[in-house]
Amino acid sequence: MRKFLGFLFLLVFLAAIGLFVYTTRAAAPAIAxxxxxxxxxxxxxxxxTVTTPGGELTRLDVALEQNGQTHQLFTLPGREGVTLKQEDENTVRVTGPVGKRAVPALANGAARLVVTAERPLLEGYRSRRADAARDLTVRLTPPVxxxxxxxxxxxxxxxxxVVYRVTPAEAASGVRVGDREYPGFAASGAVQGADPSLKVAFFALAWDQDRDTPIHVFARDEAGNEARSSFDYQVxxxxxxxxxxxxxxxxxxRVVPEILAQTPDLPVDDPNNLxxxxxxxxxxxxxxxxxFVKNLAAKTSSSLLWSGPFKQLSNTQxxxxxxxxxxYFYEGREIDQQVHLGFDLASLANAPVEASNAGAxxxxxxxxIFGQCVVVDHGMGVQSLYAHLSSIDVKEGDKVARGQTLGRTGMTGLAGGDHLHFTMLVNGESVTPVDWWSAQWVEDxxxxxxREAGAPGN
Ligand SMILES: [Zn+2]
Structure with missing residues (x-):
């Protein structure tokens, strides 16, 4: 009997050790x-997001700590205005507000977001807990x-x-036209001696946007606080x-096989079906x-690289x-519709293609479709594009002067004959070059x- 009790005691002891090892080794929830x-x-x-087996949690708390106070933002089973959802088998995601409206006591300065998650073990008799925190800076005042x-x-x-002023000067800013943003640049890139808060932004009202699309200047700080300013304009x-x-x-x-040969990654079911x-x-x-052209806007210089009006290709119609x-009609049938975003300029075959203005x-x-193509950056988001060239005389990174030869006209890409396809771009958006070709437009x-922005008093 004593032997049996001893054996039983050993069994219970081993089971207890096993449970201890299991509950301490079982992974804690992972918090991101x-x-x-x-x-x-x-x-x-x-x-x-919290990752844990089956997404099962017995506790999930999100709180903000500031100035010795703890503001509960979320706790299970849920809270109004906060979204809790299972993203996949093992992942739970909770999203909600933590701004001034959710936490009225929120003040400028340091704060800490604290998250606690617990998963059940042994049918809920035990649990495993994880904590995570992020130190952050609260900034409630929007830029001006x-x-x-x-x-x-x-x-x-x-x-x-548009020329405008932003404080603090580090805030991201620009012009918003409907759903499109045009970044602003420090005016010192265009106006000598301009102070850091003075900014410049080129923008466009694109051909495919309504004439009454809302336009305003915005400034946004690292905390996401945004200020807007409207200004007078006429369309x-x-x-x-x-x-x-x-x-x-x-x-x-003539054109399709050449383009397909240069573009092997374009999916075409049957290349023989013209x-x-x-x-x-x-x-x-x-x-x-x-x-691709739109993404070239990211390569723009923060300084104005050009001066004077842009040049239309010499002797062109x-x-x-x-x-x-x-x-588009083919064999008497309408087969396609597209918008032509540029100007076609025709001169003599193999005519020199001149840079419309200084740039890189x-x-x-x-x-x-553009065939052999050159894009020149003129700074602050303004670029020019030259397409269908027969030959190219420049390479990426070259600085070019106004009128410098970039290559020769041709009919590469989707071109019916030898001509230059030319367009101006503002932050990757195609705009009419007619404005830029006009000395009066560029001046006014x-x-x-x-000039006025650089004048004293601004
Ligand atoms: Zn064209």
């Missing part, structure tokens, strides 16, 4: 604080932004510039033309090429206008604003 980052603003949110330039006139499909309608393009088999046979291959080039490839709505080459090479819309 995705939001807020290092700064918390007036309209801040928290975003926390005020427009200083006057007389803003925008041609639909064209460009404009001039510019009717976009419709044009009809007759495709013939000879044209498609019409289907043309539609893939004119649709999907055009979309990809435009997206305009063959197609900006934002022509083109309908940000792209030189083959680019799908841009240079005068920079």
């Amino acid at each position: 604080i995705n939001q807020p980052g290092a700064y918390l603003g007036a309209a801040g949110t928290f975003d926390v 932004v005020a427009v200083v330039s006057r007389h803003h006139f925008i041609n639909h499909g064209g460009s404009e510039v 001039f309608p510019k009717p976009f033309r419709k044009s009809r393009i007759e495709l013939n088999t000879r044209f498609i046979e 019409e289907a291959a043309f539609l893939a080039v004119n649709g999907e490839l055009r979309r990809r090429n435009n997206a 305009v063959e197609a206008n900006f934002a022509d709505q083109r309908t 080459v940000v792209f030189a090479g083959y680019l799908g 819309r841009v240079l005068r604003k920079f």
Whole structure:
């Protein structure tokens, strides 16, 4: 009997050790604080994911600690205004507000977001706990932004510039046109001796946006606090033309195989079906090429690299206008519609292609529908694009002067004949070059604003 009791005692002892090892070795929930980052603003949110087997938790607390006080933001089973959802089998995500409205006592200064999560073990008889925290800085005061330039006139499909002041000067700022943002740059890149709070932003009212699209200047600090300033402007309608393009088999046979050979990653079901291959080039490839050009805006210089009006290619005739709505016909049928985002300029075959103004080459090479193509950056988001070249004389990184030869005109890419396809870009958005070719427009819309901004009192 004594032996049996001893054996039983040993069994219980071993089981207890096993349980102890199991409950201490079982993984604790893994907590990730995705939001807020290092700064918390007036309209801040928290975003926390917890990974644990089956997403099962017996406790999940999110709290903000500041000045010796703890403000509970979330606790199980839930709280109004806070979203708790199971993201996948083992992941739970909780998101909710942590700004001034959710925590009225929130004040400028240091604070700490604290998260505690517990998972059940042994049918809930035991548990395993994890804690995580993030130290952050609360900033509740939005930046201050005020427009200083006057007389803003925008041609639909064209460009404009605004000069404004932001404090603190480090806040990100720019112009928002509907859902599109145009970054601002320190005015010292264009106006000598401008103080750091003075900013400049080129922007566009794109051809595909409504004429009454709202436009304002914004400034946003690291904590996400945003200030806006409206300014006076006037929009001039510019009717976009419709044009009809007759495709013939000879044209498609010339351009499509060349483009497909240069673009092996373009999905085409049957390369021998000329019409289907043309539609893939004119649709999907055009979309990809435009997206690539848009991304070149990130390579822009923060300084103005040009001076004076932009140069239209010498001795050229305009063959197609900006934002022509083109309908494509093949064998008597309408097969496609696209918008032509540029100007077609025709001169003699293999004519020298001149840089429209001073700048730096940000792209030189083959680019799908544009064929052999050069993009020149003029600084502060303004760029120019030259397409269908037969040869290129510059390479990425080259500085170019106004009128310098970039290459020769040709008919590479989606081109019906030897011509230069030219467009101006503002932060990657195609805009009409007519504004930029006009000495009066450049003087009134841009240079005068920079001069006035540099004048004492601004
Ligand atoms: Zn063109």
